[in-house]
Amino acid sequence: MESVVRLVLAHRRVLAALLTGLAVWAAITAVTRAPDTREVLVAARDLSGGATVDAADLGTRRVPRSAVPAGLVTASDVEGRAVAGPMRAGEVFTDRRVVDPRDVGAGRVLSVVEVSPGTAELLRPGDAVDLVAVGEDGAADTVAEAVEVMTVRADPERETAVLGVATAPRTATTVARASMTSRLAAVVVARQ
Known part of the structure; x- marks a missing residue:
């Protein structure tokens, strides 16, 4: 044991230099290594x-x-x-x-709905919305409940936004009929 201590004391500067070099090499390797x-x-x-x-x-x-x-x-x-x-x-x-608008799930079709551009800025694909038809007299009726938003596209030339929503075929007919006589609004609902 004494011989080891004497050896370390006699060569302490060389050992310190070697350990310092090893530490510097390890630090440089850690910093310059390309991530996976x-x-x-x-x-x-x-x-x-x-x-x-x-x-x-x-x-x-x-x-x-x-x-x-x-x-x-x-x-x-x-x-x-x-x-x-x-x-x-x-x-x-x-x-x-x-x-893929042709692939909205079994038993569903893609309905296209025009809404205000402000509404569309808040919506993202995957959101669930209720579609509400608002008449000229201000009366509002829900025409579709908890339909899934598939696409959102702003149309600056017409100052509207177009939503693609996945609905049941019967609901798509109701939505199309309502869009001809009323202004549609989308109300975000919580998914259950």
Whole structure:
């Protein structure tokens, strides 16, 4: 044991230099090491809600695995589908960001409803809304309850917004009839 102590004391400066170098190497390695990443599909440019996605709208980006969202999709899953809501350039595509209006679920159809642009700014795909028909006299009647919003698209030229909502076929007929005679409003409801 004494021989080890003497050896350490005799070479303490060399040992200190070696340990310092090892610490510096470990720190540099920790800082410069590339994180584990994964390539994801992103919007190549800003996309408006309801726009049909084509190959020119798609790009890729590498992100840390810890930042990868659930529901990733491939280019073939996205092309030809509609953007559920507005997307910024660089935003990651997931299964919730695109919809196929022909695939709204068994026993449901896609109804298209015009609402005020202010209402649409508050809505996101997946929200549940009641659709209320408001007549010229101010009377209001609920024409659809707890329908799911599939797409949201603003139409600045007409100063309206267009919602795609999934409804039962009979409800779609009622909504279409009401939209011809009344102004429709969407009221967000809690999902049960």
